[in-house]
Amino acid sequence: MDDISPVQQWRVPASLPAAKLAGAVLLVALGLIFADGDPLRLVLAALAAAALAGWAVRDLIAPVRLVVDPAGLTVIRGFAGRRRLPWPEIEAITVERRPRWGLTSEVLEIDAGESLHLFGRYDLGTNPEEVAAELRAARRYP
CATH class of the missing domain: 2.30.29 (PH-domain like)
Structure with a gap:
């Protein structure tokens, strides 16, 4: 380990925010499919998707x-x-x-x-x- 560079950084893999955003879209789609007229199911799916999307946005803003x-x-x-x-x-x-x-x-x-x-x-x-x-x-x- 004698070749430590003056500045080295570690970051979130680029595929991770994309997977989180895809998961958020999937949650909304599942909420729409399984809502079956119940707005609570759709709201819960949208809230979970928003939390996952927010987590992905953090990875994009500060990787x-x-x-x-x-x-x-x-x-x-x-x-x-x-x-x-x-x-x-x-x-x-x-x-x-x-x-x-x-x-x-x-x-x-x-x-x-x-x-x-x-x-x-x-x-x-x-x-x-x-x-x-x-x-x-x-x-x-x-």
Whole structure:
């Protein structure tokens, strides 16, 4: 890991917002098909579709979730904001593994003392363990 670039970023895969938007359209279509005269079913389907579309819009507005450079990290904050974390503020970089429903999920955890930043595979577009190793190398861990 000696070839860390001065600035490296991890982002949501381009296919993910498209899949979320397709899911939103599918929810509306299913709501129309199965409403059967019941406006509540259509409203619930539209609300679920709007939430999914909003999630997709976030991925389109702020696809970059994590940036590393020699001075520290920049992480996404809120819907599409950014927060700068200088290296001295970062207490730990770990990967939490949890088995769930027969699958193991991995989450990159960046502990900045007063805040904890979590990133999954779909936030980073790659394996969280690989990102953690690159972040540790960029921080010049032994």
